[in-house]
Amino acid sequence: MADSNVFNTVAPAISMADFGDLEQALGYLLPESFKQHYIRYNGGAPSDTQVPGDDAWEPTEVAMFYSIKHPLPGQDSTSEMLNHFQAMRAKRVIPDFFLPFAWDPGGNFFGLDLRDEGVAYYATDVFDPALSQAENYKKAQRHVARSFEHFLEILEPNPDASW
Numbered sequence: 001m002a003d004s005n006v007f008n009t010v011a012p013a014i015s016m017a018d019f020g021d022l023e024q025a026l027g028y029l030l031p032e033s034f035k036q037h038y039i040r041y042n043g044g045a046p047s048d049t050q051v052p053g054d055d056a057w058e059p060t061e062v063a064m065f066y067s068i069k070h071p072l073p074g075q076d077s078t079s080e081m082l083n084h085f086q087a088m089r090a091k092r093v094i095p096d097f098f099l100p101f102a103w104d105p106g107g108n109f110f111g112l113d114l115r116d117e118g119v120a121y122y123a124t125d126v127f128d129p130a131l132s133q134a135e136n137y138k139k140a141q142r143h144v145a146r147s148f149e150h151f152l153e154i155l156e157p158n159p160d161a162s163w
Contacts, residue, residue, distance in 0.1 A: 004047075004048070005046050005047055005048040005152065005155055006046075006047045007041035007043075007044035007045060007046050007047070007065065008044055008045050008047070009044045009045045009064070009072060009073050009074070010041050010042050010043055010044035010067070010072070010073075011042040011043050011044070011067035011068075011069070011070040011071060011072050011073070011079075011080075012042065012069075012070045013039075013042060014038065014039065014042050014067075014068050014069050014070070015039070016035065016039065018068055018069045019035055019038075019068065021082060022068060022081060022082050025082055025085070025086070026085070026099060026114060028097075028099075028114040030112075031112070031117050031147065031148050031149075033147065033148050033149035033152075034101075034112065034148045037148070037152065038068050041065070042067045042068055042069070042070065043064070043065045043066050043067030043068070043072050043079065043081075044064065044065055044067075044072065045063070045064050045065075046062055046065065046155060047157070048155040048156055048157050048158075049061050049062045049063070049155065049157075049158045050062075050155065050156045050157065050158040050159075051110070051121065051144055051151075051154065051155065051156075052154060052156060057121075057142055059158075060104060060121055060144075061104050061105055061158060062102050062103075062104060062110060062155065063102075063103055063104055063105045064079075064102060064103055065101055065102040066079055066080065066081040066084055066100065066101055066102065066103070067079055067080050067081065068080070068081055068082075081099070081100070081101060084100060085099055085100065088100065088109075092133065093124060094109070094111070094122065094137070095134075095137045097113060097114045097115050098111050098112070098113060098114070098120070098122060098137075098141075099111050099112045099114055100122065101148075104121075106125075107124060108121065108122060108123045108124050108125070109121070109122040109124065110122070110144070110151070112148060117147055117148065118143060118145065118146055118147065119143075119144050119145040119146075119147065119148060119150070119151040120141045120142060120143050120144060121141070121142040121144050122140050122141050122142075123140045123141075123142075124140070126139055126140050127140075
């Protein structure tokens with residue numbers, strides 16, 4: 001885990017027991033590195049915010065990580081991961097196997113693919129009514145890291161940040 005990436009504006013601390021409701025609702029066990037990160041930082045804003053780009057994509061910015069339990073300071077209960085996941089599933093915005101854990105300044109998500117524990121960027125504004133739900137889900141995703149731990153490792157300081 002990248003120790004140099006400090007998180008601010010975090011929700012109150014949680015314990016391992018707090019993952020039970022989330023894992024039960026998901027039907028998946030969460031990766032240990034994910035749990036350990038959230039024990040240390042229950043959501044919040046990372047100091048290193050940029051996800052590197054590649055030949056096909058521009059770099060992407062992380063604004064905030066959802067909390068596991070307890071709303072983030074200045075946010076409502078939709079900043080809690082399970083509440084957000086359930087709201088997005090009810091609207092059919094995301095597939096059952098995708099758990100958003102962070103958002104960008106435009107409201108798009110970074111999340112775990114619960115099937116293989118990879119991390120994807122998920123654009124919420126690319127829905128095409130001519131495509132099936134499965135095709136839209138596929139079109140909306142960009143693989144960014146092989147695991148949650150890898151995702152934390154690739155976050156970089158944003159050279160354009162004004163703060």
